[in-house]
Amino acid sequence: MNTSLIHIIKxxxxxxSKVIDFxxxxxxxxxxxxxxxxxRGYGVEIDHNxxxxxxxxxxxxIEKDIDEGIQDFESCNFDxxxxxxxxxxxxxxHLALRKMLKLSKQCIVTxxxxxxxxxxxxxxxxxxPVTPNLPSSWYETKNLHLCTIKDFETxxxxxxxxxxxxxxxxxxxxxxxxxxxxxxxxxxxxxYLIAKK
Amino acid sequence: xxxxxELIKFNQGLDLESGARLNTFDLMVETYGELNKDKDNAILxxxxxxxxxxxxxxxxxxxxxxWWDEVIGSGKAIDTDKFFVVxxxxxxxxxxxxxxxxxxxxxxxxYGKDFPLVSVTDWVNSQKLLSDxxxxxxxxxxxxxxxxxxxxxxxxxxxxNKLKKAGIFATATKxxxxxxxxxxxxREAIRKDKNFMEGDYLNHNVKPKSGLKTARMLGHITYSxxxxxxxxxxxxxxxxxxxxxxxxxxEVENYLQYKGEKFSDTxxxxxxxxxxxxxxxxxxxFSSNGSLEEVMKRIKAKLLVVGFDSDWLYPPKRSKEIQLAxxxxxxxxxxxxxxxxxxxxxxxFASDRYVKIIKGFLDSK
Numbered sequence: 220m221n222t223s224l225i226h227i228i229k230x231x232x233x234x235x236s237k238v239i240d241f242x243x244x245x246x247x248x249x250x251x252x253x254x255x256x257x258x259r260g261y262g263v264e265i266d267h268n269x270x271x272x273x274x275x276x277x278x279x280x281i282e283k284d285i286d287e288g289i290q291d292f293e294s295c296n297f298d299x300x301x302x303x304x305x306x307x308x309x310x311x312x313h314l315a316l317r318k319m320l321k322l323s324k325q326c327i328v329t330x331x332x333x334x335x336x337x338x339x340x341x342x343x344x345x346x347x348p349v350t351p352n353l354p355s356s357w358y359e360t361k362n363l364h365l366c367t368i369k370d371f372e373t374x375x376x377x378x379x380x381x382x383x384x385x386x387x388x389x390x391x392x393x394x395x396x397x398x399x400x401x402x403x404x405x406x407x408x409x410x411y412l413i414a415k416k
Numbered sequence: 417x418x419x420x421x422e423l424i425k426f427n428q429g430l431d432l433e434s435g436a437r438l439n440t441f442d443l444m445v446e447t448y449g450e451l452n453k454d455k456d457n458a459i460l461x462x463x464x465x466x467x468x469x470x471x472x473x474x475x476x477x478x479x480x481x482x483w484w485d486e487v488i489g490s491g492k493a494i495d496t497d498k499f500f501v502v503x504x505x506x507x508x509x510x511x512x513x514x515x516x517x518x519x520x521x522x523x524x525x526x527y528g529k530d531f532p533l534v535s536v537t538d539w540v541n542s543q544k545l546l547s548d549x550x551x552x553x554x555x556x557x558x559x560x561x562x563x564x565x566x567x568x569x570x571x572x573x574x575x576x577n578k579l580k581k582a583g584i585f586a587t588a589t590k591x592x593x594x595x596x597x598x599x600x601x602x603r604e605a606i607r608k609d610k611n612f613m614e615g616d617y618l619n620h621n622v623k624p625k626s627g628l629k630t631a632r633m634l635g636h637i638t639y640s641x642x643x644x645x646x647x648x649x650x651x652x653x654x655x656x657x658x659x660x661x662x663x664x665x666x667e668v669e670n671y672l673q674y675k676g677e678k679f680s681d682t683x684x685x686x687x688x689x690x691x692x693x694x695x696x697x698x699x700x701x702f703s704s705n706g707s708l709e710e711v712m713k714r715i716k717a718k719l720l721v722v723g724f725d726s727d728w729l730y731p732p733k734r735s736k737e738i739q740l741a742x743x744x745x746x747x748x749x750x751x752x753x754x755x756x757x758x759x760x761x762x763x764x765f766a767s768d769r770y771v772k773i774i775k776g777f778l779d780s781k
Contacts, residue, residue, distance in 0.1 A: 271773060276780065282751065294740070
């Protein structure tokens with residue numbers, strides 16, 4: 220995960236909160252949050268090597284396929300649920316968001332923006348977009364449900380989710396005036412803090 | 417691997433959960449590796465139902481390897497070059513610790529069927545006295561599988577400040593109805609053996625071998641899985657020369673006959689009943705009227721819960737229950753479900769991922 224994203228997530232996660240990170244990878248984000256914000260953190264991961272790394276780092280990790288298991292944690296009362304760079308890989312992203320907001324007060328979601336101008340350019344030239352944020356070719360990608368910034372915000376509106384914070388990055392992973400002003404065209408990635416109304 | 421076997425006498429006695437009291441008791445203990453100067457490299461491993469203090473290696477050529485030899489040893493998942501590993505035979509067992517085969521110091525007769533009922537919590541309390549005796553104020557880890565996993569969990573609940581980590585493998589917070597049912601069939605086989613004599617067989621110089629054998633045969637089926645039985649034996653016929661019983665047709669039958677026979681030579685029937693009763697009776701949430709969360713709140717240790725997908729005795733969902741309760745009350749807990757082809761027994765075998773996970777857990781802060 221790029222450093223700007225990590226920085227933003229750290230800013231949004233309250234001190235000493237209870238956090239679950241869906242698709243936590245090697246547990247680096249949780250480790251940072253535990254060290255710096257004294258959170259109580261849990262990760263959910265399916266990749267064997269990454270689970271192994273989490274355990275080695277001392278991060279609590281649960282082996283689970285996010286597509287199947289989000290609702291299992293409903294009783295756990297989290298303050299923040301993080302879903303970084305994996306919402307578009309799920310079978311039913313809208314249901315996943317609903318479930319995440321059932322088990323947690325707030326939810327941090329990051330997503331690649333298919334409306335980014337370089338993606339549009341690729342498409343205009345008749346090719347599937349390949350960008351730093353969408354690096355895989357069409358036959359190798361794990362992304363099932365790509366969307367634009369506009370699409371995501373429409374979904375939030377339709378589902379009744381409140382967007383408490385949002386932030387946009389260009390394809391260098393940096394903050395830029397263009398990405399912030401015209402995110403649907405100039406943001407390569409969006410990051411949201413959402414909650415239920 | 418430096419190995420030491422010792423019978424330790426505890427004169428302070430022990431009050432048991434049943435209300436009975438052992439005024440004195442012995443624990444047969446085996447240790448591997450060396451305790452460091454700070455005494456912070458000690459790991460307690462708790463054995464399952466039919467195990468004993470001999471967890472690793474073997475003391476003579478004709479002896480079988482310890483029950484967790486795949487996992488404990490020099491360079492293994494629980495590395496005896498780094499850690500001082502302790503394993504004791506549970507109270508009520510039949511491998512040297514006080515149990516039905518010991519002399520009752522009050523009467524100077526063998527305990528036999530009169531050895532008091534013991535529980536998982538009693539075992540943990542006796543092991544706590546053992547850790548005091550060894551001068552270990554905090555275990556680096558307490559670990560075990562099956563009935564041993566229940567002890568590891570109970571350690572974390574009963575003595576939250578006395579362990580850093582708990583390895584809870586192929587187990588549950590309580591035995592299921594099906595577990596109890598299976599155990600009852602085993603006990604019934606023993607009780608109905610004419611040599612059982614209502615548990616008084618020692619005084620008649622007989623042994624309910626056939627009952628024990630049947631109980632163990634059933635046990636082996638429950639520890640295994642459909643797939644592993646298919647793989648190991650298929651529907652192959654036993655060759656005529658190595659048949660244990662004339663009635664045997666298939667290899668699997670011969671295998672069960674062999675395992676049952678061997679077990680009935682070495683295990684004690686009263687111990688069998690005691691151990692299975694302890695297993696049936698365990699319920700981590702008992703002291704808080706069934707609220708697992710309430711008891712798990714006390715835990716300060718980091719937990720590693722491992723289940724195995726082919727285990728139908730303590731299936732993965734039982735492991736997930738422990739993990740979820742831990743998460744509900746902010747206890748640090750990882751949970752993985754491993755591919756284990758050996759059914760319930762998978763926790764005994766050093767599969768690649770299992771080894772890596774245990775090592776990573778032991779090394780973690």
